[in-house]
Amino acid sequence: MQRDHWTSRFGFIMATAGSAVGLGNIWKFPYMAGAHGGGAFLVLYLVCVLGFGLSLVIAELLVGRMSRLNPVGAYRKVAGGAWPAVGALGVFTAIIILSFYCVVAGWTIAYLVYAVEGTLTPTRAGGLDALFDNLIGSGLTPLLYAFGFVIATILIVARGVGRGIERASKLFMPLLVVLLLVMAIRALTLPGATDGLWFFLKPDFSALDGATASAALGQAFFSLSLGLGGLITYGSYMSSQQHLGRDALAVVLLDTGIAILAGLMIIPTMFAAGMTPDQGGPGTTFKVLPAVFASLPGGHWIAIGFFALLVLAALTSSISMLEPVVAYLVDERRVSRTKAAWLAGAVCMMLAVPVSLSFGAWQGVTLFGMTLFGLFDYFASNLSLPFGGLMIAIVVGWILGPKAIAAIGPAGSTPGLWAQGWLFVVRFIAPAGIVWILVQGLL
Incomplete structure (x- = not known):
């Protein structure tokens, strides 16, 4: 079976950056910056992204390109032994994340509809708090939006890498950037927005503390979609002539630029409205910001x-969450891409039912003291993703070692001194940072 591949470097960068750009860039990053000192957090975040996150992005893409396989097959080929279990954990985690991610995405679609209708006003009956609470607790409505979101994802992934993922990313990512630019410019023209701009861009290093460092490190890790296996899968479609370091840097800079644009949009807007940008998550997005x-x-x-x-x-x-699961079914189980996309999507939709109901009829049902939504989120964010990131650092830094350096450049080239520095980061600095994230997550 001939393996799919990216048709252009631009398509690869758009798709891979798109895998990293998600709801966390738009709503979580501005909140984290607002809650941890604004400009000081931004500087520390940039240091973590470029000094820590970039190295792991290169590592995941490298494993994918070396193996030309899904996460399970990739670990089997480059490391052997019991390492394929780490890839299997990534595939399983992708399903878990998408099952609750699609629920939140469904709320977002509903609010886009409300915005178009012009009903997102505090004067509506019951207010915005009641609107959100009624939506997430209504049972069928949020599920229909979530199912529609998953089906849209399935239809794109089922068309393959070039005709589906790459083509959609070439459309969606530039559109997203343009919308962000327009929104950020509009925010900066609001009366009172200048205070928010200076808060976000002017570092006050007296605000730095251990909590800020932990927040910046964690945001850098999670914002780049590390530890999931999506980047391994996307790397498996790369050409041997692509420069991993250069292309990974482009992906990281685009993802980081979008997060910064989101900060320029949200933080000045909050200041203009006389509010502080230290609230985050669904509460701010669906109740406060409207x-x-x-x-x-x-x-x-x-x-x-x-x-x-x-x-x-x-x-x-x-x-990028659905694709590793589909790639696993195609590579390991010899299922056709179309069937694999619908099968994986169906499993996500089935899991989304109890996740969505955990905000309504099943709100009182808990496991380990958490609702199903909270449990899935905790498992993925606090355990599985950091563990996956730690394992990729060990495989690339210690099992592959010099072999990784030899494979990092375009075919036939000799890597420069930067590759030695990269391997040092992957071997020592990245594992230390990830262990810190794991410990903080467990605590």
């Missing part, structure tokens, strides 16, 4: 643009 938008000139269009952004970001990320 009220903020409604209080601003042109708020109706701002709300439409914002939720359209969220839908696009969610979709580019969900594609």
